[in-house]
Amino acid sequence: MCPYVRSDGEWIARCIVMGFFIAPIEALPEISVTDIYFTHQRGTWMGVYAFSLAGSNYFTPVVCGFIADRQGWEWVFYWAAIFNGGTLIFLFFFQEETNYMRKTVGIVEEDSSGPSPPSERIAVIEEPDSEKNPTFQEIQATRSRTQQEGEIHSKEKSFVQKLSLWSSSPTATAGPTMFQRALRSLKYLSWPVIFYAGFSYGSGLIWFNITNATASVILSGPTYNFSSSMVGLSYLSCCVGVIVGSLISGRLSDWLTIKLASRNGGFMEAEHRLWPFVICVVVIPSASILWGVGASYSISWVGLVFAMGMLAMTTTMGVSLSVNYLIDSYHDISTDALVTVILVRNTMSFAVSYGITPWVNHLGIRNCFISTAFVGMAASSVFLFMIWFGKRLRARSAAKYWKLVEADHNANAHR
Template sequence: MLSSLSHEYDASSLLPGSIFLITSDGRTLRLPIPSSSSNDPLNWTPWKRVCALVVLFFFTIIGLIQVQGLSLLLVALEDEFIPKETRPFQLNILLSSTSLFQGIGAFVWIPLSLAIGRRPVFLSCTAILMVATGWAGMSESFYQHLGARCLQGLAVGVCSSTVLLMIIDLTFTHQRPQAIASFWSICAALSNAILSIVPEIVTALGGWHAFYWVFVPFTMVAMLLGFVFCPETYFHRPAIAFDGHVLAQSGTEVVKVYEGWNEVPGGEPTPERPETPLEAVMKVFRVWGTGRKGGWAAMRACYPNILLCALNPMIFWVLLLNSLVLGGLISISTTYVDLLRSEPYYFPIRRIALIRISATAGALLAWPASGVITARIALRLTARNRGIRDVEHYLPSFILPILAGSASLVLYGLAGQHHWHWAWIFIAFGLNYFSFIALFTSNTLWAIEAFPRWAAAALTVVIGASNIASFGLSFGITPWIQAQGFAAPHCEIGALLFAVGCVAVPVAFWGKRWREYIHSRYGMNESGALRPRA
């Protein structure tokens, strides 16, 4: 193994975003290398890791139901809030505002997790969602409801930001495509399956307020489970002695081999004292992280890196992709209810809600497409590249979701414009959801792997800015449709998505050269890495 790590140091340490992953005898290295500490999430037992993941998935499902379910309540809310009460906004601001605050949440929660740890950020968001959901259930005026919805969006913003970092903390490098794909796919599939029965819940329990009250206990359960089963995942792996040498992992998770402790920056770490049984039990009740390093200085340093990533063309590209696919999804989500209620369909809201079953199918299909296939293609390309995995090996994963997303928007626009059979609208929605989940997986992988020194900052830009941009698009979709008709705006968004996706072609050919240039000029600062050493 040491010879393999030496090869890695020689071949990949000069260019973050490339890493020696497969040895000459075909073994896949388990990187990053776990430490000897019991606090290292890579040392957790399978049961402990599964429990933590189940809690993260559970909270995300509840959060997605809350922020997306309003599209099925707009009919009831139209009778509750007349246009005079919502001025200067339209009623659908209740749906799109959550996207804005999910984006703002990414800019808050990721940097904050670098300062205080993942666990306190996650637990804070479970508490915020519980309060916001109860507030929404009690709201009597439009602006009270809007305030609660914004607070819900802020809390759920942790799911696409810090929760993703927690999943990354819990997995080895070669497991990340599967882990991220399964997270997006399972959470989206189950949340949409539950959303398909929301009108039944509202009818049975006597009004739209019940939609929120039903889920308040679930938010309480999520907070309790998070407190018990989600320890701190944010961990700095100290240098370790191995076979007469010293192995150290940088903030980019690249291994460096030293001949002795005198060569290691900072010298030999203080050995960790074994935990007593009482300390192990009490650690469950500790809110603040145990593996933090960098503190508030790392949080402050993250924001300049966010700006740097926003100006980085290889990050800006996936930001545009994310914005367009999310904008397309929001456009469909805010129009499909009115479309299916009008001529020639005249569907009742209970039948309209069944469109969410197509979204469930699309989300489930995205798992093998963006997880299984992506992992296999990347490993095969890595093996052909002498065992060195370049981030460009993930580019094939963009092809299918870009084509599916463009096709779904064109199909939806034409079906709505020309009143095609309702099945085409259902198919377009499912296809669009497939694209949304698969592309989010690819964009997340690209953000954290292309520039590992700025992984946290890059993820903030890709997730946060795209949510904010899609919120802006939601304001323009109604006048856009009024000016050009139903088909043209959706076809144009689909064409833009395809055009921006075509940037993957030059990235495939010259991406490594661009990465090398960018890192040579700006790559020394590791404050935005997954585990910064600020």
């Protein structure tokens, strides 16, 4: 569709259609990570996800630059369509839906006066005849009984059955409707922790968006005179930055979280995830000034490419740390809350993409990126506020959080 767009209306329609079909990749991978890995492992695997997400975005211009040079810009979209078509065929035949709705029993809760935030509690469904707080041995005995009775086993599907686009499960749960979930996602905008997660995600993304929007203008301009393929090759530095950022927000984040939890008497607080943002507070303004001010004074292209890589690193950290903080804070509602995070992030991304052209035109490259540096530093520093007040904000929302979790569990129990 893209090569045939001839008007603003067609372009907007194309963006709406593409946004509708791309939306699932914005939430499903993150939720899959939370379902598979433990808290102390999520940083590492969320870092892998951030590496895949951001790395693919930054490696694509490397390839697209050569395609545009050799075959014309239209083929950038033709090859994307061919690749997506091949991916669709592969996923249809080899990606099985493995979701299993397990019947759970008992309820285990900590004393509300304990030090753990709401997200640290273990919540399970209570059977009608069970005691209010079953012991660990009782829960184990119940699990053993259900295994012996075969309640959690099911017959393996054939290959043809695995290809089904729609399947039902005897243990499928009843929960909120699609409309109710959408309404919830809008209500979560009033939850400070969820809104901050979207804000920090967007803050990590928009500063590179500004650099990305001016990369072709600067690098292909009179001073540097890069061809399309050379502009694309400059994004290899971003790929290196993504690797560094995924390591910092992945393995290093997990290690730091464990260390801070041990110093906190063995209790892990969601805010422990936020400390690596200290790097962003320093790197974002430094890289922005190096890019914008450096370009205005015609410094070596090496400095500009280095600045691109550093900003790509902070973008990757913003993805991983923000999503991890949200999930550690509100694990049981993280699916709907992620939609809120993405809504905030995309709104910020749209606003900056829409405003960058007049911003540069009115201030010039030099002053534009000086202002970007200080705004970026201020936005990144908000994590300090959450370090100090995040737990209190989560405690205030605990009642609403557990009410939503209980409502979902009750709906499932009466299935």
